[in-house]
Amino acid sequence: MKNLELIAYAKQNALSGKNLDRASIIQLLGIPPDSPECEKLGKAARKVSSAITGDQAYLSGSIGVDFAPCSMSCEYCSMGKKWGIVQKTTQYTDEQVMEWANQYVAAGARRITLRTTEFYSPEVLGVLTAQIKKSVPGEYEVGLNMGEFDLETANRLYEYGVDYIYHTVRLGEGKNTRFTVEERLKTIQAVLDSPLQLHFCVEPIGVEHSDEEIADRIMMTIDYCATGAGCMARVPVKGTPLGALPQISERRMAQIAAVLRLAKCTGDISVHPPCELAVEWGCNSLTIEVGANPRDPEYCPDSEWKHFTAQRAKTWFQKHGYQFSNTLECRNKCVNP
Ligand code: SF4
Structure with a gap:
């Protein structure tokens, strides 16, 4: 199929409630980001986003x-530790965490x-x-993005009130990390076997990753029926081994998000770092963050990372035709067998 035919097919496929196949995903990822075809891809993804989400957009606070x-x-x-950028441990007090959770929820975040x-x-x-659940009023979910754990821990976290776990198999796992894919999958399985929801992203995407590698992670997102799904760029941090490789362009980021939207026919799609073109092309979930950040050599305890605030996220959503949602209605309905 030619690219334009494939875009039309992928759109129809998603609208009829079906996930996309790997070969089609790879072909869509191969469209040059600056081409008119990529504009069509983005517009198709936005239409699919409307149908799936009812134009409801969500904010998360990390x-x-x-x-x-x-x-x-x-x-x-x-x-x-090996890179020597962070030399000593600094951390939020429980009160500071609570204060940020309060601010996020008051600003409309539905996931912390x-x-x-x-x-x-x-x-x-x-x-x-x-x-947090006891002292921060409002309708929201709390999730954790932490280390590896087993089913017993997953069940205990659920009892404490945790709603979801962010966990993923990183691009370059085992090559750019000291984790094996199997270790990550074991933790993901523990989440799936527990009452916790799984949030999974294709990340950290860099210029070093092929369309095939990205497609494989998109397939994993589909296969695991992740409630929260999205894509995230690798942000080059000076002093780390990958720090000299540039960040992917905003258009490439938006293209990958659009392909993910067309490939996965359910649920919310997020993009990080925030990218306005990705919202225009079908992303309906953005994240603001504070404190420690693997994408930054500095600790940012007092203000949002890169000054990306809840207000800015809402402005983007409104500009691109989304209603900012105060509820958590847009649930992922898995269509896999
Ligand atoms: S991403 Fe950073 S904090 Fe997370 S496991 Fe790797 S080195 Fe540790």
Whole structure:
């Protein structure tokens, strides 16, 4: 099929409630980002987004709890111990975490993610989650982006009040990280076997990744029926082994998000770092973040990363035809067998 025919087919396929096949995903990813064909791809993804989400958009708030040297030393992360960028541990107090959770919820965030380095205690995060749920009023979910864990821990986290886990198999896993794919999959399976929801992103996407590698992660997103799905660019951090490789362009980012939207026929699609063109092309979920950040050599405890605020996210959503949602109605309905 020619590219324009494939775009029309992919759009129709998603609208009829079907996920896309790997070969088609690879072909769509191969369309030059600056081409008129890519504009058509983006417009098709936006139409599909309307049908799937009812033009409801969502905001998430991420809180990087600890800024600390992490012995896993992933080759793109500012906190990798080996790179010597972060020398000492700094972390939010429980009160500060609560304060940010409060601010996020008041600003309309419906998901609050607590993010930590690999070996942060799940027990401490469980207690913190319970505290947030008790003291921050509003309709929202709390999720964790933390290290590896088993089913017993997953069940315990759910009992504490955790709603979802962000976990994924990174691009370049085992090559640019000290994790094996199997270790990541074990944790993902623990989430799937528990009552927790899984959030999964294609990340961290860099110029070093082929269309095939990206397509394989899109296929994983579909196969695991992730409630929250999205794509994230690798942000080059000076001083890390991958720090000299440039970030992918905004158009490439928006293209990958559009392909993900067409490939996965259910649920919300997020993009990070925030990218307005990706919203124009079908993303309906954005994240604001504070505190420790693997994408930044500096700790940002007092203001939103890159000054991307809830207000800015809402402006983008409105500009591109989305209603900013105050509920969590747009649920992923898995269509896989
Ligand atoms: S990405 Fe996570 S696991 Fe890897 S070094 Fe950074 S904090 Fe540690």
